[in-house]
Amino acid sequence: NAGVTQTPKFQVLKTGQSMTLQCAQDMNHNSMYWYRQDPGMGLRLIYYSASEGTTDKGEVPNGYNVSRLNKREFSLRLESAAPSQTSVYFCASSNLRASNQPQHFGDGTRLSIL
Amino acid sequence: TQLLEQSPQFLSIQEGENLTVYCNSSSVFSSLQWYRQEPGEGPVLLVTVVTGGEVKKLKRLTFQFGDARKDSSLHITAAQPGDTGLYLCAGGSQGNLIFGKGTKLSVKP
Numbered sequence: 001n002a003g004v005t006q007t008p009k010f011q012v013l014k015t016g017q018s019m020t021l022q023c024a025q026d027m028n029h030n031s032m033y034w035y036r037q038d039p040g041m042g043l044r045l046i047y048y049s050a051s052e053g054t055t056d057k058g059e060v061p062n063g064y065n066v067s068r069l070n071k072r073e074f075s076l077r078l079e080s081a082a083p084s085q086t087s088v089y090f091c092a093s094s095n096l097r098a099s100n101q102p103q104h105f106g107d108g109t110r111l112s113i114l
Numbered sequence: 115t116q117l118l119e120q121s122p123q124f125l126s127i128q129e130g131e132n133l134t135v136y137c138n139s140s141s142v143f144s145s146l147q148w149y150r151q152e153p154g155e156g157p158v159l160l161v162t163v164v165t166g167g168e169v170k171k172l173k174r175l176t177f178q179f180g181d182a183r184k185d186s187s188l189h190i191t192a193a194q195p196g197d198t199g200l201y202l203c204a205g206g207s208q209g210n211l212i213f214g215k216g217t218k219l220s221v222k223p
Contacts, residue, residue: 043202099143099207
């Protein structure tokens with residue numbers, strides 16, 4: 001009963017390097033989300049995908065790109081990592097994109113940019 | 115910009131005590147969710163409230179949505195060490211969720 005799986009769990013990058021964070025869900029959910037969580041800032045939405053084939057910007061999209069590969073998978077890419085992107089990244093999914101729908105979260109990717 | 119303010123930011127209590135945490139906004143939300151997050155894990159949904167004045171109970175936890183749908187509270191009766199964690203409220207806005215910064219609760223045996 002995996003739910004939402006994120007890889008990797010930890011990563012250290014140097015400034016300017018690129019990487020892709022992977023997320024997969026096995027609940028047949030239509031909507032998927034990427035958040036970042038920083039101390040004192042709470043969870044902030046980076047990008048979301050309301051359904052397969054669509055993606056939209058959230059509150060803090062600058063410096064990131066996303067791909068909804070299929071219904072199960074939603075990846076987040078940092079093209080040129082910056083120290084300000086050091087954070088814990090969470091992927092989430094929900095059956096529908098609606099305010100009253102529960103979101104199911106993965107356990108996060110802890111990313112440090114040196 | 116819609117904001118959710120949670121208070122207190124930190125709370126440390128002894129096992130058996132009661133506590134209330136608050137989630138306030140100047141904006142109206144269509145619904146409000148409460149999550150609990152433990153270290154090293156993602157948030158887990160506790161409850162969703164959608165109607166102004168609604169009260170929901172989950173064992174020792176009581177959740178209330180304000181009449182005007184701008185605020186919510188979480189009351190825990192007889193707290194236990196297993197209640198330790200970060201409690202997050204999240205308001206529904208145009209299909210997405212706006213999260214508060216959380217209340218970090220520590221319950222000592």
